Amino acid sequence: MNWAGGGADDDAPSGRFASARVAALLLVFAALVFSTAAVPAFADDTATPAAPAVRRPAPGTTQGLPAARAAPHQGAIASAYPLASEAGQEVLAQGGNAFDAAVAVSAALAVVEPTSSGLGGGGFYLLHRQIDGVDIMLDAREKAPAAASRDMYLDKAGNPIDRASTDGPLAAAIPGEPAAFDHLARRFGRLPLKVDLAPAIRLARRGFPLYARVQGAIRYKRDELLKSPETARVFLTPSGGVPELGALIKQPELAATLEAIATEGARGFYGGRVARDLVDGVRAGGGLWTLADLAAYKVIERKPLVGEYRGARIVSAAPPSSGGVAVIDALNILSGYDLKGAVAATRHHWEIEAMRRAYRDRALYLGDPDFVKMPLPQIISQDYAAGQRTSIRPDKAMPSDMLPGIESERVGMDTTHFSVLDADGNRVAATLSINLFFGSGYMAPKTGVLLNDTMDDFSVKPGTPNVFGLVGNAANAIAPNKRALSSMTPTFVETRKGLMILGTPGGGYIISMVLLGALDYLDGLSAAEVVKTPRFHHQYLPDVVEYESGAFTDTEISRLQAMGHTLKEGSRRWGNMQVITWDYATGKVEAASDPRGEGEGLVY
Ligand code: DON
Numbered sequence: 038m039n040w041a042g043g044g045a046d047d048d049a050p051s052g053r054f055a056s057a058r059v060a061a062l063l064l065v066f067a068a069l070v071f072s073t074a075a076v077p078a079f080a081d082d083t084a085t086p087a088a089p090a091v092r093r094p095a096p097g098t099t100q101g102l103p104a105a106r107a108a109p110h111q112g113a114i115a116s117a118y119p120l121a122s123e124a125g126q127e128v129l130a131q132g133g134n135a136f137d138a139a140v141a142v143s144a145a146l147a148v149v150e151p152t153s154s155g156l157g158g159g160g161f162y163l164l165h166r167q168i169d170g171v172d173i174m175l176d177a178r179e180k181a182p183a184a185a186s187r188d189m190y191l192d193k194a195g196n197p198i199d200r201a202s203t204d205g206p207l208a209a210a211i212p213g214e215p216a217a218f219d220h221l222a223r224r225f226g227r228l229p230l231k232v233d234l235a236p237a238i239r240l241a242r243r244g245f246p247l248y249a250r251v252q253g254a255i256r257y258k259r260d261e262l263l264k265s266p267e268t269a270r271v272f273l274t275p276s277g278g279v280p281e282l283g284a285l286i287k288q289p290e291l292a293a294t295l296e297a298i299a300t301e302g303a304r305g306f307y308g309g310r311v312a313r314d315l316v317d318g319v320r321a322g323g324g325l326w327t328l329a330d331l332a333a334y335k336v337i338e339r340k341p342l343v344g345e346y347r348g349a350r351i352v353s354a355a356p357p358s359s360g361g362v363a364v365i366d367a368l369n370i371l372s373g374y375d376l377k378g379a380v381a382a383t384r385h386h387w388e389i390e391a392m393r394r395a396y397r398d399r400a401l402y403l404g405d406p407d408f409v410k411m412p413l414p415q416i417i418s419q420d421y422a423a424g425q426r427t428s429i430r431p432d433k434a435m436p437s438d439m440l441p442g443i444e445s446e447r448v449g450m451d452t453t454h455f456s457v458l459d460a461d462g463n464r465v466a467a468t469l470s471i472n473l474f475f476g477s478g479y480m481a482p483k484t485g486v487l488l489n490d491t492m493d494d495f496s497v498k499p500g501t502p503n504v505f506g507l508v509g510n511a512a513n514a515i516a517p518n519k520r521a522l523s524s525m526t527p528t529f530v531e532t533r534k535g536l537m538i539l540g541t542p543g544g545g546y547i548i549s550m551v552l553l554g555a556l557d558y559l560d561g562l563s564a565a566e567v568v569k570t571p572r573f574h575h576q577y578l579p580d581v582v583e584y585e586s587g588a589f590t591d592t593e594i595s596r597l598q599a600m601g602h603t604l605k606e607g608s609r610r611w612g613n614m615q616v617i618t619w620d621y622a623t624g625k626v627e628a629a630s631d632p633r634g635e636g637e638g639l640v641y
Contacts, residue, residue, distance in 0.1 A: 371388065
């Protein structure tokens with residue numbers, strides 16, 4: 038089986054496209070037209086500090102928000118599929134807290150939403166522990182294997198090998214999700230891991246009825262899935278066809294792997310029989326994993342990024358996610374404008390210009406904080422935002438070519454987000470992924486584990502876009518044991534009146550969705566309104582505002598075009614946002630699942 042080769046004629050997500058722009062020309066041009074205040078020369082002084090975690094400010098201190106509230110007395114879960122929300126609810130009903138529920142929901146999603154996340158992938162868990170007000174980002178991002186190297190996906194001529202970083206086991210980084218289960222349950226949960234994982238084990242063993250989204254993904258990726266006999270056996274009919282809606286998808290090997298984790302903790306995955314089967318399978322398929330890679334995997338507790346926007350506290354994902362940096366960067370820029378008082382087209386113009394600049398910073402500066410120095414304090418500072426604003430004209434779009442930098446992104450295909458609030462006020466926002474639909478498509482024999490293709494989130498070659506059109510630079514180059522830069526943005530928005538827990542899948546579009554979701558909530562929209570509001574997106578390059586039907590009125594479209602924005606209505610809607618809100622005054626808790634998906638928000 039030649040995984041690196043891939044088929045030129047198959048129909049998987051668009052491969053690499055268009056070469057990078059001529060950066061040197063841009064830089065010269067930009068240097069002529071762009072305010073130097075907006076592109077400060079950053080000192081090399083960052084890296085996200087690891088724990089200690091962030092404590093919520095005491096009453097009356099800096100951000101003026103009240104300290105930990107009384108408990109909401111109601112719990113809520115919003116996730117991408119009802120069976121997963123129900124798995125979380127089951128664990129809460131047994132006396133578990135939000136962190137136990139997070140394990141139960143993640144594990145159930147690994148079973149019933151295998152397109153999007155799973156034991157073979159990773160992600161970020163944003164945690165708030167109510168008893169001491171501590172906020173933590175649990176970094177369960179996949180890591181490059183030790184044998185990975187900067188040019189591993191390039192041919193002899195230095196060109197990216199088609200699909201080498203997206204298809205088959207060579208595309209897979211060392212998973213983080215199983216280690217997160219163990220860590221969450223042991224360090225934060227109330228119940229044994231065995232109890233937290235029980236609903237997922239049951240779902241894997243008894244099967245779940247195939248539903249439209251997963252069936253659609255199977256149809257879309259069928260040719261890829263056929264290349265891995267184990268994947269084909271689980272998700273296709275014996276003749277290689279797409280199963281009917283309602284067909285029971287049973288995953289006994291996955292149930293056994295979950296059971297190994299339930300009884301042995303992380304060791305049940307990163308050591309022993311499962312680890313041997315994973316490494317044997319990966320190596321037989323041309324991948325690089327070793328037993329030592331698995332044994333060495335550790336989740337990391339990091340300090341979340343915290344920003345302030347018009348009195349609200351924004352707590353979000355820190356690097357190796359770019360999400361919190363970009364959202365806070367954009368909100369800082371927007372804090373200089375009267376969004377509420379502006380006509381809609383002007384407001385959208387400012388939002389688009391803020392997105393343009395935040396996405397540019399993402400592309401230029403960010404990577405794994407354990408490997409690269411980043412100018413984080415500067416990027417999320419108000420002074421930097423003031424500099425950025427000097428380049429924004431009130432009546433005119435600024436072409437992205439005028440901002441020095443690099444290329445573009447495309448819409449993501451899958452990933453998952455869920456939000457949890459328990460009756461004590463503990464909360465979790467978790468965005469998890471195996472990257473593309475069904476990850477690398479490869480399932481290691483005897484494990485039931487679909488491996489990720491997160492290696493594609495690295496910059497495979499400077500200036501060459503990944504599958505989302507993302508271009509990176511040296512900060513996100515492949516290196517042994519490094520974590521690839523992510524856009525996943527689990528976020529809390531806290532005000533004097535209440536809070537929101539949110540996040541969504543969507544590749545590079547995640548950041549703009551979370552930004553708009555935060556602004557909508559701060560404007561007073563309910564959870565149900567936030568998840569359904571039509572979205573728009575600008576990511577610096579390509580220099581286009583993509584919008585969902587209904588995002589702009591005809592008048593707004595004309596006005597934005599007159600300012601010089603290029604608008605394009607997206608061919609499909611994007612995102613699968615899962616939101617929980619809690620209103621302190623009324624005690625009301627709401628959970629809402631994006632109507633673009635098939636999820637469920639539960640309050641009980
Ligand atoms: O970490 C990232 O940014 C990507 N692996 C996320 C992929 C994604 O959201 C695909 N989905 N819609």
